[in-house]
Amino acid sequence: MKRNYLFVVVMLCALSVQAQEKRTLTLPEAISLSVSNSKQLKSKQLNLVAAQATTEEAKDRQLPSASVSGSYLQLNKPNIEMKSSGSSGGSGGGISAPSNVIYGMVNLSVPIYSGGTIKYGIQSAKFLEAATALDTVSTKEELYQNTIEAFANLFKARTALVLLKENLATAKQRVVDFTNLEQNGVLPHNDLLKASLQASNIELALLDAENNWKVANLNMDLLLGLPTNTELMLDTTGLAKKDDARTLEDYLSLAQKGRSEKEQIALRKKAAELGIASIKGSMLPSLSFTGGYIAADIPGVLKVTNALNAGIGVRYSISSLWQSKAKLKSAKAQVDQLDLANSQFDDQIQLQVNKSYLNLISNRKKIEVNAQALDQAKENYRIVKNKFDNSLATATELLDADLAQLQTKLNFTLSRADAFVAYHKLLQSAGVLSTEFNK
DSSP: OHHHHHHHHHHHHHHHHHHTOEEEEEHHHHHHHHHHHOHHHHHHHHHHHHHHHHHHHHHHTTSOEEEEEEEEEEOOOOOOOOOOTTOOSSOOOOOOOOSEEEEEEEEEEEEEEOTTHHHHHHHHHHHHHHHHHHHHHHHHHHHHHHHHHHHHHHHHHHHHHHHHHHHHHHHHHHHHHHHHHHHTTSSOHHHHHHHHHHHHHHHHHHHHHHHHHHHHHHHHHHHHTOOTTOEEEEEOTTOSOOOOOOOHHHHHHHHHHHOHHHHHHHHHHHHHHHHHHHHHHTTSOEEEEEEEEEEEEETTTEEEEEEEEEEEEEEOOTTHHHHSHHHHHHHHHHHHHHHHHHHHHHHHHHHHHHHHHHHHHHHHHHHHHHHHHHHHHHHHHHHHHHHHHTTSSOHHHHHHHHHHHHHHHHHHHHHHHHHHHHHHHHHHHTTOHHHHHTO
């Protein structure tokens, strides 16, 4: 029994330590972990590996092709009768039937000219590989922004939790004070009920805030690849507002140059144009150097060794003149689609950058307004509290002033976090988030 009790105590202690695992986290550390553990980014990197293999495969078409074949055949004894015309009398001579046949061949072909299909295929594969690499870059930019938003959400959830806990402690103490006043006949029972109701409402809000914080913490753990029982303590040192004098036009100009998606479209268009050239090249004759070696042994009949051959081979598929029309039409349509996609993306850039810029301006203005509102709410609470202590204000006014002070504190903190996210969203829409963040 003692051993079992000791085992249970040890296990509970271990579980308690595991459940209370904490980790201090900065934003650069969070981004580094998210990049290292992102399944989406790893998937894009595998796509790049596949694209690199496709390029190598296209290059391999320049190499000689060689084949070796051979056979050993076991034959039966056929009936062979040879007749000669114009002979009178006598019997014709016979030959012995072979019982087996052995032969082997080696063939070699080296492409000399293929209408440019090999060259265009290699160049097209390189462009597609480069486009896939840029796809990884855009995914990393998106991952940066997702991590920043998750970090800010966790900060907001934690701030709300702390403020509500502080306010709940104040509300509970107020209930105690009001209870004493009510017992001494100084305060109506109805005012005590109002104070108790406000404390209950704050407690309910605190439960929601705790749930929001737990969900935000879990989301951050999953994003960073950390154990889901890790409690993250955010270090926000160095995350103050950055001075940035760039205008909307500056960001639009950066987006035209910095958005990797735009360059991806350009590379895929070049690959499609090379596809057209490759189809046209397949309609031309192809030229190759060929060579081979043959050896055969038919016992009693024939033996061949050292039979070499070499020459130039020409191949021309006449059917390609009419079979390639549909392929050519499809390839040209793909180029037109990419031209349209580029135009659509230009419109998308305009919308995204303008929206992000206006959102940033709005959020920074909210910080100023909320800062003024917070000062006003604090002063208002101080005045109302002083009046209440001197029986010049009602309990309802005091509770309303306290609630307004709590709300303005939350609004001020949350607006700062929202502006931080909005600034980096603008950098992402301009295609310079990872560059600017790593300065």
